[in-house]
Amino acid sequence: MPDLFDPLRLGAIAAPNRILMAPLTRGRADRDAVPTPIMAEYYTQRASAGLIISEATGISRQGLGWPFAPGLWTNAQVDRWKPVTAAVHAAGGRIVAQLWHMGRQVHSSVTGEQPVSSSATQTSGHMHTYEGRQPSEMARALDIDEIPGILDDYARATDNALKAGFDGVQIHAANGYLIDQFLRDGANLRTDRYGGSVENRIRLLGEVAERVVSVAGADRTGVRLSPNGASQGVDDSDPERLFVPAAARLSELGIAFLELREPGPDGTFGRTEVPKLSPAIRKAFAGPLVVNSDYVTREQAQAALDSGVADAVSFGRTFLANPDLPERLRTGAPLNESNMATWYSQGPEGYVDYPALADQEAA
Template identity: 75%
Template sequence: MPSLFDPIQLGAIHAPNRILMAPLTRGRATKEAVPTDLMIDYYTQRASAGLIISEATGISREGLGWPFAPGLWTDEQIEHWKPVVDSVHAAGGKIMVQMWHMGRQVHSSVIGGQPVSSSATATAGQAHTYDGKQDFEVARPLELDEIPRLLADYEHATRNALRAGFDGVQIHGANGYLLDQFLRDNANLRDDRYGGSIENRIRLMREVTERVAGVAGADRTSIRLSPNGDSQGVDDSNPAPLFTAAAKALDEIGIAFLELREPGPDGTFGRTEVPKLSPAIRQVFSKPLVLNSDYTTVEEAQVVLDNGTADAIAFGRTFLANPDLPARLRTGAPLNPGNPRTWYSQGPEGYIDYPFLETATAE
């Protein structure tokens, strides 16, 4: 069986190890969703990952409601992503962008209009905005005649990602965001061809993936799903048949790899008693399967590589505080503790100032 430190082919992307950097929202762009120079250092520091999956990046203003998150719908955004990608490549790394439409998980004060979703629903709780936390609003359902425009937004962002030099694109279909709102039946109350049956509810995911793959190539396209348990109020009454059908459809498209975020009952960020569906998905998805959520040690990760459930692991919060995570895992070195207070703050603190192993050793 392969180890975490063996190379893997992810479609057209050759990853030198199986330690992927999961997408991690950090909020260091501008209010115009333009990447900043700090992001050059941040991603370059983590270039030893087998593959970096960037923080979630908006495909449009409509879809991006997180304060200071980056986008990929304007020329200015593309131009400021280029030095980030170029620097990662110069350091020997690979990086793909995760493309984001948040659906109902936004606030009108950020996006400038009413949120959209599969149906007229709202998320419980409050949204992060530039004016502090505000109650989530009821979304309006996307009309059938708006779907072509949404697909065009995904295509436009994909073309922009290629212009910026990214090695590939990952579609964010997880965590209760727009595509997840179409997939799962407690958020999708439609009675048209995008609602009701499983075949209908996976339709938008399939159409988005086909459109993105048609531009980037299926071998440079990925998607992230969260098949087990509630994600920001989005859930399904019978997830196993839904997500195995989704995985089978993605396999037919031939995407490079599928990433699953699967929390467990003891997770530090999201907990659920719903069993993990990766073993069932493994039976219908033939390309590399990447697992994520609360993996922090080599031993934990190696178990799912050894039993064949996963081909690689996407590490999340451990990469925040440990830019040289592959080296630390390989040598068994201690991990830097993270500082949640700085996860979404602006500035370098808790972003680019975590020590590398050799620096910590020298001290």
């Protein structure tokens, strides 16, 4: 079985280890979704990851409702991403952009329009906005004639990501966002060719992946799914019947890697009793499979590789406070604890001020 520190080929990307940095929303862009200089420092600090998957990055104003999250639909955004990717590459790292349409998980005060989704539904709870947390709003169903425009947005964002210097892209099809809202029957109530049967509900995922592949190439395209348990109110009545064919469809396209966010019953976020589907998906997906959710220790991650299911592990919150996480895992050094109060705040605190191991040892 491979070791966590063995190299791995992810399509066109040569990862020097199997410790990936999972996408982590941090809210350090400006109100126009333009990256800020501090983001280059943040990502460069974490360049020792086998691969950095960027924070979720909007493909359009319609699809980006998180305050101070970055985008990839304007020239200004592309220009300000360039110093970020250049700095990561100069430090020896690799980085792909995660492409995001939030669907019904936005608020009109941020996007300027009513949320859209697979169907006219409403998520529970409150949305993050520039005016604080506000009640969610009823989404309208995307008209079938609007879907080509969504595909165009994904293609444009992919092209912009490559122009900005990213090594590839990851399609965010997880966590209850737009593509997930089309995949799962708890949110998709459509009766046209994008709803009803599993084949129809997979259609948008397949079409988005085809368009992205047509721009970036399959060897620079990844996908993220969250196949087990509800996520932000989005769930499915038979997840294995849905997600195994979805993975098989992606395998047909030959994408570079598939990442699965799979919480367990003891997870700190999104706990679920629904069994992990990665073993079944492993049989359907021929490419590198990356597992994610609540991995903290080297032993946990190595066990995932030893099982034969995973080829790599993406670490999320552990990377927040430990910019040199691979070295800490390699040496068994203690881990810094992150400050949740600064996860989504602006400025350097809780962002670029977590010490690396070498700095701590020198102090």
